[in-house]
Amino acid sequence: MGGLVFIRWIRRSIQKLGVSHCDFCSQAMPPSETIWCQACLDLIKTVPRCQRCGLQTEHETDVCGECLLNPPQWDRLYCVSDYSEPLREYINKLKYAQQFWLAQDLGVLLSKHIPEPAPLILPVPLHWKRFWWRSYNQSDHLGWTLEREFNLKSSTTHCNNKILKRVKATRPQQGLSRSFRQTNLLGAFKITQPIKEKHVALVDDVVTTGATINLLCVELRKAGVERIDVYTVCRTGRS
Template identity: 40%
Template sequence: MLFLLSPRSIFQWTNQQCQLCHLPLYPQEQVWCRHCTDHFPQPPYCSRCGMTTVKPSGECGNCLSKPPPWQQFYRLGEYDFPLRQLVHQLKFSGKFWLAEPLGRLLARQIVHPAPAVIPVPLHPLRRFSRSFNQSTLLARAIARETESRCLPNALRRTRHTQTQRHLSKRDRKKNLNQAFILKAKRLPEHVAIVDDVVTTGSTVAELTHLLLRSGVKQVDIYCICFTPPRQ
């Protein structure tokens, strides 16, 4: 029944209590109460790779020596409270309507939006088990806010790869080898890839290389959470 409504309609229908602490919301509050949103400010980060920095940085030291294949990186924060909880609710608790407010928050940080946004595709089997692709919902919310085009079918995942969550960086790259194909015939020169969580960057790097080989000139990354590498 709920899936017959849009994510925005579901969000408005459920917007009676904070989606983190579940306390009632005051009329001026939306989605989260003011006590929970106090935890939302996130540390500055490198706008090229997404790594947390002491102060906002155009390119950190790592990017100066070995830059990633994409150009710009936008994130809401690190994979920590409260964003970690919200991503889990979105992906694993069926609260797909959270993609709308999360996408809007992220879109407000984007200085020069790409004309087209492309979600990281799920394999059909995984999408069937989850009933939706969270990256597609985020991409649609971002596209509405930035007046860009959302291209949910531009890429296709051809192999049902194992989950990346517990793999090393080397194994992640091997796991993604030839896992995607480009379906779109024509793309703008500037596009953005949308994902919920970026950890090692293996997935978005694989997709970036695929898009660059197809003639795209600039690829940006939009994500909710970034996972810093283990020290």
């Protein structure tokens, strides 16, 4: 987390010199909370969504027809937009190109879509083998940014102590069918310590089928959590 704070300080120092340029279009821009100019931020599509599952709907609704028949295990999903440009490029850089500092800018964008933050933020965990290979968990960095934006001093410790742990190495979810995603994750997670908060939020970079989040929610319900929100940069359709 200290690295993100340092990067934020460096950016603000550069902005004071009046030399800021948008990372996406390279045009000069005034000081900003993120690395993108307003014109590029306007490229991010805002569409009607079901407030429960987060999928696109014809009109914004609290609960869509699919959620009435097969509700997800969580209560509400907040996202910035779909998994499309320009967000897709930066998600891929964050996740696969070692550019963990992008979590700050993506997390700031996400924070603007969350009106009532949960008192406890829990990043979706990585198995230690994948963490060792990647050297960081992008969801941790997103969670730390959200904690700072929401002034949640008490939950920073929770992120570091890893309340949620991935105990089973599984195949990457990307590219798997919806049914295989669900069986792929069985027994993959456990809760390592008691949770006092009744309202928590799970944080991830992208939610597709929701299989990972659903299984984590099942474990959180067993631990006594009553309300579960999902904070994700991108929400894409089920495959």
